[in-house]
Amino acid sequence: MPQNKSSRTGAPGVETIYAPQYLSTTLGMFILVFLVAFEAMAVTTVMPLVSEVLDGKRLFALSFAAPMASGMLGMVAAGEITDRWGPKIPLFASVAVFLAGLLVCGTAGSMEILISGRILQGIGGGAITVAIYVLIARAYPGSLHAKIFALFATAWVLPALIGPWLAGLIATFIGWRWVFLGVMGLVALAFCAIIPALDRLPRESHSELGPVSWKRLLLAGLAGAAVIAMNLLGNSGGAWSLPALLAALLLALLTIRPLLPKGTFSVRRGLPATMSTRTLVAGAFFGVEVYLPYLLREDYQLSPDRAGLVLTASALSWSVGSWLQGKLGDKLSNSHSITLGALASTVAISTALLTAVYHPPVAVLICGWAVGGFGMGMIYPRQNVNMLKLSAEHEQGFNSSAMTLADSLGTAGATALGGVIFATAAAGWGFISVFSFCLALALVLIIVSPRTKPAARPAA
Known part of the structure; x- marks a missing residue:
């Protein structure tokens, strides 16, 4: 398999992402990823208020599906x-687009304008993630990739812990518009810390790749439209929604397939299987997690703050798992880390299913879901590391894009299908049906996760 050239970048023997030559880049990327994640969490908190103030409740679901x-x-x-x-x-452009989206949202006078800003946020945020993955490949030696992706996991976990609370405070005491406007300066400052690293990169021009493929951009647009349809259908209910959802899912698969490495759907060993595991784990884990607060409220009559403890426990253990895989480095192979994460996620989903059936003490679910968070911390960073390891330099952008698309496909597909399954299940079987579906995805994940290890090259 092709290997990237990042191992030639950076000083030999450096074992920390906080070395002087990396420090500003590391902190800048961390803050930038943190702010993108914070916006995602914060908007969830304030959007009910925003839709009420802007008289746009009918567009509430679209405000999340559009970005x-x-x-x-x-x-x-x-x-x-x-x-x-x-x-x-792309980093300069994506940050500019993301900032424009924040400005539009923060000054919106109607829900339609706000959604246009959310679309810009989505374009900018998606592009930032891909460009940062490639920057990591270019600016850090391969031995530090597991550590930098572990730090990024923390950048996503912290907003999950403080984002909703902080957004609520901002909306209450300053105004909801500052949830968007207040982070603009911080985004700009974080990006400024990354600019020196971008300036040190050699100029590139891979003319052999030809012009930008408008066909791929069109396919991405069609895939996005299919995702919007899946999201809206998954929340609509009704007997007709399942066949319509399956049609939208088929459209999403057909349009995304050319945007993924060949062999992703057939789980070909190595890079394609790595993409497959991202779709499966995102669908299995988040397909269950969105229902856990609902389960605890319906079956245990817990208040929202107490029901949220299960998500807090998972977020904390996710950070621990991510730290551990970064600490182990090459002592634990990417394939083994992905397999361990798959096993832990399956344990967590099984615990959720048993909770829905037998209603044990809430502590059982909290502990079980914490195991799942630990597993996600083990699997997510190593999927990214494996992807960069198995990518030739001129493919790092395409494959980073494919990894994030695989993630979106898994999350959107499983939550949409889960919504229809939940709505059409017999009385008392909603949670059990959704969790069983996600458990099936997790079991498939366990089976295919060893295939993330590339095939051995034949002896010369």
Whole structure:
């Protein structure tokens, strides 16, 4: 399999991402990822208030589906550009688009305008993720990749812990508009810390790749439209929604397939299987997690703050798992880390299913879901590390884009299907049906996770 050239970058023997030559880049990327994640969490908190103030309750679901869909376009565009000219241009452009989205949302006078800002946020946020993945490949030696992705996991976990609370305070005492406007300066400052690393990168021009593929951009747009349809259908209910949802899912699969490495759907060993595991684990884990607060409220009559403890426990253990895999480094292979994460996620989903059936003490679910969070911390960073390891330099943008698309496909597909399954299940069987579906995905994940290890090369 092709190997990237990042091992030639950086000083030999450096074992920390906080070395002087990396410090500003590390902190800048961490803050940038943190702010993108914070926005995602904060908007969830304030959107009910925003839709009420702007008289846009009918567009509430679209305010979340739109940036998820437009993010696919941003991911593919960033992948196309980074493979041809490196990560500098797409990072400048994506941060500018993200800032424009924040400005539009923060000054919106109607729900329609706010959704247009959310679309810009989605494009910018999706492109930022892809460009940062490629920057990591170019600016850090391969031995530090597990550590930098572990730090990024923390950048996503912290907003899950403080984002809703902080957004609530901002909306209550300053105003909901500052949930968008208040982070603009911080985004700009974080990006400024990354600019020196971008300036140090050699100029690139892979003319052999040809011009940017408009076909891929069109396919990304169609895939985004399919994701919007899946999201809306998954929350609509009704007997007709399942066949319509399956049609939208088929459209999403057909349009995304050319945007993924060949062999992803057939789980070919190595890079394609790595993409497959991202779709499966995202669908299995998040397909269950969105229902856990609902389960605890319906079956245990817990208040929202107490029901949220299960998500807090998972977020904390996710950070621990991510730290551990980064600490182990090459002592634990990427394939073994992915398999361990798959096993832990399956334990967590099984615990959720048993909770829905037998209603044990809540502590059982909290502990079980914490195991799942630990597993996600083990699996997510190593999927990214494995992807970069198995990517040639001129493919890093395409494959980084594919990884984020695989993630979006798994999350959107499983939550949408789960919504229809829940709505159409017999009385008392909603949670059991959804969790059983996600458990099936997790079991498939266990089976295919060893295939993330590339086939051995034949002896010369």
